[in-house]
Amino acid sequence: MTLPLAARLPSLLKQCAGRQQLDQIHGLLLTSSLHRVPGLPALLVRCATELSDMAHADLLFSAFRETETPDVALYNAMIRGCAYHGPHERALELFGEMPRRDLAPDSFTYPYVVDACARLRMWRGGAGVHCRVLKEGLDVVPAVGSSLITFYVAGGSLGDARRVFDGIPSKSVGLSNRMMSEYIKTGDNNSARALFDAMVDRDVVSWNSMLAAYVKASDIVAAKELFATMPVRNIVSWTTMLRALSDVGDFVGMRSLFNRMPERNLVSWNCILSSYTRHGRFWQALQMFPRMLLEGLTPDSFTVVSVLSACENLRKLRMGRWIHANLVTPVLQVHAEVGTALVEMYAMCGDIARALVIFIKMDRKDVFSWNIMIRALAMHRRTDDAFRLFDLMREQGFRPNHFTFMGILLACRYGCLVDEGRRIFDMMQSDYGIQPSLQHYGCLIDLLSCNGHVDEAVTVLQGMPFQPNPEVWRALLGGCSIQVGLGSAEEATVGVIQSSGDEMCVALR
Numbered sequence: 001m002t003l004p005l006a007a008r009l010p011s012l013l014k015q016c017a018g019r020q021q022l023d024q025i026h027g028l029l030l031t032s033s034l035h036r037v038p039g040l041p042a043l044l045v046r047c048a049t050e051l052s053d054m055a056h057a058d059l060l061f062s063a064f065r066e067t068e069t070p071d072v073a074l075y076n077a078m079i080r081g082c083a084y085h086g087p088h089e090r091a092l093e094l095f096g097e098m099p100r101r102d103l104a105p106d107s108f109t110y111p112y113v114v115d116a117c118a119r120l121r122m123w124r125g126g127a128g129v130h131c132r133v134l135k136e137g138l139d140v141v142p143a144v145g146s147s148l149i150t151f152y153v154a155g156g157s158l159g160d161a162r163r164v165f166d167g168i169p170s171k172s173v174g175l176s177n178r179m180m181s182e183y184i185k186t187g188d189n190n191s192a193r194a195l196f197d198a199m200v201d202r203d204v205v206s207w208n209s210m211l212a213a214y215v216k217a218s219d220i221v222a223a224k225e226l227f228a229t230m231p232v233r234n235i236v237s238w239t240t241m242l243r244a245l246s247d248v249g250d251f252v253g254m255r256s257l258f259n260r261m262p263e264r265n266l267v268s269w270n271c272i273l274s275s276y277t278r279h280g281r282f283w284q285a286l287q288m289f290p291r292m293l294l295e296g297l298t299p300d301s302f303t304v305v306s307v308l309s310a311c312e313n314l315r316k317l318r319m320g321r322w323i324h325a326n327l328v329t330p331v332l333q334v335h336a337e338v339g340t341a342l343v344e345m346y347a348m349c350g351d352i353a354r355a356l357v358i359f360i361k362m363d364r365k366d367v368f369s370w371n372i373m374i375r376a377l378a379m380h381r382r383t384d385d386a387f388r389l390f391d392l393m394r395e396q397g398f399r400p401n402h403f404t405f406m407g408i409l410l411a412c413r414y415g416c417l418v419d420e421g422r423r424i425f426d427m428m429q430s431d432y433g434i435q436p437s438l439q440h441y442g443c444l445i446d447l448l449s450c451n452g453h454v455d456e457a458v459t460v461l462q463g464m465p466f467q468p469n470p471e472v473w474r475a476l477l478g479g480c481s482i483q484v485g486l487g488s489a490e491e492a493t494v495g496v497i498q499s500s501g502d503e504m505c506v507a508l509r
Contacts, residue, residue, distance in 0.1 A: 010040075010043055014047075016047050016051070018051065019051065019053060019056070022044070022047055022048060022051065022053075022056075026044060026060070029041075029044065039071075039073055041060075041064040041074055042071070042073035042074045042076065042077040043077070044060055044064075045057050045060050045061050045064070045074060045077040045078055045081070046077040046080065046081065048060055048081070049077065049078070049080065049081025049082075049084070049085060050081075052085055054081060054082070054085050054086065054087075057078065057081050058078070058090075061074065061077075061078045070101060070103070071103070072098070072103050072104070072105070072106055072108075072109065075094055075095075075097075075098055075103060075109070076106075076108045076109050076112070078090075078094055079091045079094050079095060079109060079112045079113065079116075080112045082094070082112075082116065083112040083113070083115045083116040083119070084112075084115075088116040088119045088120050089116075089120065091112060091113060091116035092113065092116055092117070092120075092122075092125070095109065095113045105132075106138075107138050107141040107143060107144055108143075110129065110132075110133055110138060110144045110147065111143050111144055111146070111147035112147075113129055114126055114129055114130075114144075114147040114148055114150075114151045115147055115150070115151075117129060117151060118150060118151045118154045118155070121154075121155075123155045126151050126155070130148055130151075130164075133148070139164070139167055139168075140167065140168060140169055140170075142168055142170065142171070142172060142175060145164050145165065145167065145168040145175070146175055146178070148161075148164045149161045149164050149165055149175075149178070149179065149182075152164065153182050158182060158183070158186065161179070161182065162179065165179045173199070173201050173202065173203050173205075173206065176195065176199050176206070177203070177205050177206050177209060179195060180192045180195045180196055180206070180209055180210070181209055183195065184209060184210075184212070184213040184216075187217070189213050189214065189217055189219075192209075192210065192213055193210065196210050204232050204233075204234050204236075204237070207226070207230045207231075207232075207233075207237065208234070208236050208237055208240060210226060211223055211226050211227060211230075211237060211240050211241070212240050214226060214244075215240055215241075215243060215244040215247070218247065218248070220244055220245070220247075220248050220250075223241065223244045224241075224244075227241050235261075235263060235264075235265055235267065235268060238257070238261045238268060239267055239268045239271050241257060242254055242257055242258060242268065242271050242272060242275070243271055243275065245257060246271075246272075246275030246276075246278075246279065249279070251275075251276075251279070251281065251284070254272065254275065255272075258272050264295065265297075266297050266298075266299075266300060266303070269288075269292045269295075269297060269303065270300070270302045270303055270306065272288060273285050273288060273289065273292075273303060273306040273307065274302065274306045276288070276306075276310070277306045277307075277309045277310050277313075280313075282309070282310035282313045282314050283310075283314070285306060285307060285309075285310040286307065286310050286311070286314070286316070286319070289307050289310075299327050299332075300332070301332050301335045301337060301338050304323065304327060304328055304332060304338050304341065305337050305338060305341045307323055308320060308323060308338075308341040308342060308344075308345045309341060309344075309345075311323065311345050311349070312341075312344055312345040312348045312349065313348075315348065315349050315350075316349070317345075317346075317349035317350065317351065320342075320345045320346070320349060324342060328342065333362075334363055334364060335364070336362070336364045336365060336366045336368075336369055339358060339359070339362040339364070339365075339369065340362075340366075340368060340369045340372050342355075342358050343355045343356075343358050343359045343362075343369065343372055343373055343376065344372050344376070346358065347372070347373075347376030347379070347380070348376075352376060352377065352380040352382065355373070355376055356373070356377070356385070359373045365398075366398075367398050367399070367400075367401060367404070368403075370389065370393045370398055370404065371401070371403040371404050371407055373389055374386050374389050374390055374393070374404060374407040374408060374411070375403075375406070375407035375410060377389065377411065378407055378408070378410040378411035378413075378414055379410065379414070381414050381415070383411045383412070383414060383415030383417065384415075386407070386408060386411035387408070387411065387420075390404070390408050390411075399432070400428070400432060400434075401434070402434060402437060402440075405424060405425075405427075405428040405434065405436075405440060406439055406440060406443065408424050409421060409424055409425065409440060409443040409444065409447070410443060412424060412443075412447055413443055413446055413447045413450075416447075416450075416451055417447075418447060418448065418451050418453060421443075421444060421447045421448075422444075425440065425444050428440070436464075437466075438464075438466045438469065438472065441460065441461070441464045441466065441472065442469075442471055442472045442475055443475075444457075444460055445457045445460055445461055445472055445475045445476055446475035446478065448460065449475060449476050449477075449478060450475075450478055454476070457475075457476055458476065461476060
């Protein structure tokens, strides 16, 4: 049996995908006089707002408001659109207009009005709307209460948000989870746990949120206790616990937990691989990687970055090449982090030419990518190429940072470019406002002392705003000789010993 046209229109409006279809439905409403059916004009206005065509939505709203008897649903549709898509002030104007047309805002109106106040950061105005909500007894409606909680959280008043939450008699699990997550965001795990314990019903999101809170706070004991009592665990629960164990260095426990997982997905595999590489356990990462492939999982950018990092640190060039050839698809290589990982792997494994080719072909580069390539060229004594890249980086609009200047200072050091080193050191302060770190000073001192400028190196050392560490003293000592000045050598030797503390086995150059 065919449904009447009026009954089919709401479904048609939900499926509306563009302005042309909307105009056709509008024309159908007018020619069939269905625009007089309550609720249909509101649905048409709402459809226009969901297409983000607020000008047309306002035109429709104004036409229906003037030609027909407006209802609350029509105003709610327009207020909703303005609250979500702007202009937000218009939502408040329409809200103020409703009483003048003898229309009483309902529980659907207030959430959008409160949302508009939050977006406009009108804290006093939102508090005034809250007073009206209380007066009309709508504060017990979950949707209204939820919007007020969002408003007070956005304004930084978690206490007021909690009072609104406590005033809602029928709290859904989702609303309770949301309130708990706000406590967790502020680091108040005690309040979060108190709310968690008071919840009548909990879902897996409740348990995972509390577990993640303990992990973030490095409270491994509480995390283990909670994990042991979880009635239902999903992949998120297991992966969160894997990360917790790796963070405290319990790799035996992490591996045991991983092996006990009822199911493993790419996220859990990435978690264990990145945990190993992050803590310098590169062999374990490479041993686990084939198991992942045998389980039929396709690596993503996070997987590739982890295993390439392991190859880089273990100097496993052949395996790195195999990963590049077989697993790094064109889709993956567009990621800046994947391209950078390839560049770093090839450079650290000695194939600087291949690293440079990959870098040049990278479609998306970030400052980190440039820094890695500049440093790699410096380490391979390709000073001219490092400077060309440094100039090109700035020409393409990338702003050098601390790490960039460390790389180019290394290029000066390995290329014995004293004048360039002085210029670069001054440039980072005068042109970019970057204050040199102890590492920058150490590199400059190394450059000066190793090229016969020991007195200047001593002056730099004495003028830097840091206490010299053993590396800085060793840099100075490396350029000292009897001809240059025995006093500098003796001072540097004493400095190495004194700054090393109890570590008397410092290897002096």
